[in-house]
Amino acid sequence: MSDQNIGVIEPNVDMFSFSGTMKGSFDDLSRRLSTLQNFSLKKIPNGIMLYYVESRDIQKKPFLFQIIKFSNSNVEVDYSILKDSSEKLRKLHVLRGFIGIISLITDIFIIDTVSLFQYIDSAIDDTVSSLSKNYSVLFNNYDSLLAEYREMRRLNVELSSSNKNLTVESARLNTENEQLKGRLKELENYSDESLMVIVQDWIESHDNTIDINEFSKTYKVVQPRVEQILNKMVTSGYIEAKG
Numbered sequence: 001m002s003d004q005n006i007g008v009i010e011p012n013v014d015m016f017s018f019s020g021t022m023k024g025s026f027d028d029l030s031r032r033l034s035t036l037q038n039f040s041l042k043k044i045p046n047g048i049m050l051y052y053v054e055s056r057d058i059q060k061k062p063f064l065f066q067i068i069k070f071s072n073s074n075v076e077v078d079y080s081i082l083k084d085s086s087e088k089l090r091k092l093h094v095l096r097g098f099i100g101i102i103s104l105i106t107d108i109f110i111i112d113t114v115s116l117f118q119y120i121d122s123a124i125d126d127t128v129s130s131l132s133k134n135y136s137v138l139f140n141n142y143d144s145l146l147a148e149y150r151e152m153r154r155l156n157v158e159l160s161s162s163n164k165n166l167t168v169e170s171a172r173l174n175t176e177n178e179q180l181k182g183r184l185k186e187l188e189n190y191s192d193e194s195l196m197v198i199v200q201d202w203i204e205s206h207d208n209t210i211d212i213n214e215f216s217k218t219y220k221v222v223q224p225r226v227e228q229i230l231n232k233m234v235t236s237g238y239i240e241a242k243g
Contacts, residue, residue, distance in 0.1 A: 009231065011063055011080035014087065016095075018115050022072045024108035029070060032105050047071040050101070055237040063235040066094055068101065070109060075102075082236065084192060088127040095123055146197065149180045195221065195229050196238065203239065 022029075026048050030041055033050055042049045047070050054064035067078040079094045081087050099120075102111055198219060203210050210230070216223045233239045 009057075009083060009228075009235070011082060011235075012087070013078060013080050014091065015076060015078040016091075016119060017074060017076040018112050018119070019073060020075055020109055020111040022070070022109055026070070029105060029108050032108060033101070036101070036104075044069065055235055057235045058231050058241050064237075066097065068098065075109065075111060082232075086127075086130075088123070088130055091123050092127055095120065145180075146194065149177075150197075150201075152177050152180055192229060192232065195225075196233055199226070199229055199233065200238065 026043070030043075030048055033039070033048075034041055036050070039050050039052045042051070050068040050070070052066045053062045054066070057063040063080065064082070065080050069076045069078075077094065077098055079090070081090045099116075102109075102116075199210065199215070202215055212223055212226050212230075215221070216226055230239070230241075234241050
């Protein structure tokens, strides 16, 4: 798959910071934090930087990342967010990891716990209040429908290959399958999540490869949309680009 004609999607970036007091030295802090897996350390003017690249885009550039900067009186956290993902859930994910890191260095760096607790409370409240009942019902319906659709596909393949004489039953299943596709299309019109599932199924059944042209013709999806989804799956860590 060529990188040409694939638009580069830049992630959103957000941050939060808290005041604090450095009780030890930056060397002490570096030694303590060097035990963390996935994170890397770097000295910066008047402090140290702890960073974690969670995923890279199709051009191998950092895409999802977290950066934590410690100074004598402050700690700042910068992090990236997928364009079409929940900013509130991403904040909670980053905040949870940050709290774990802070818990390892309470004798070296003392953070302003009042501000930290207030920020945590606000982040949780924002997230919980955004999950309406209607959203939960829609998600449950989508999840159930998608599971039903995938099970019908599996049964259809098994029946077609195991007994060619069951033409009537096979036709019935095909009809139900098409109706189910229509119901899915009405519900999501090939949302990114649905298309990612279909792409994953294709890759698993084609020796971990995908022919974009063939896939586009089979599912009647334009090639730029397929390339966009593949790039999203690479940057989100679902698949890896070869070569």
